[in-house]
Amino acid sequence: MSRLREYVARLKSINQKTIDDGVLKIVQETKNQAIDLNTKQLFAGRDANGQSLGGYRNENYAAFKRSLNPAGVVDLKLTGDFHSSFFAKTDSFPIAFDATDEKTSELKQKYGEIFGLDETSLEEYREEVKPLAQDFFHELLSP
Secondary structure, three states: OHHHHHHHHHHHHOOHHHHHHHHHHHHHHOHHHHHHHHHHHHHOOEOOOOOEOOOOOOHHHHHHHHHHOOOOOOOOOOOOHHHHOEEEEOOOOOOEEEEOOOOHHHHHHHHOOOOOOOHHHHHHHHHHHHHHHHHHHHHHHOO
């Protein structure tokens, strides 16, 4: 019974800030995985809402792009400079993705919500960080 009381006391001592800080630390440690998922999602032709980025109007350019990406989708990647300039602001919630490439604002204006994880990518990210989250909560709840 004493152990149960310790557990209940531990639960009562945990506040939202403690949880937020711990989860934020996990996100900071795994931000590169999240960035990789965002660029992978774009390479598959999906925006942050899971919608298609569209198609190519010029058939010659479309054929050229298919030689770079056999999926043949708009992927916002030609030289790789844009994708490699991605970063994530993880100092507080909400987490924000952005890029430093000079084309960033033009691409955001043309394609809309390109930064962030759609449901498919978010589920993959959750699976990647699940062990870290489990360890965090296990440690948090251990007396």
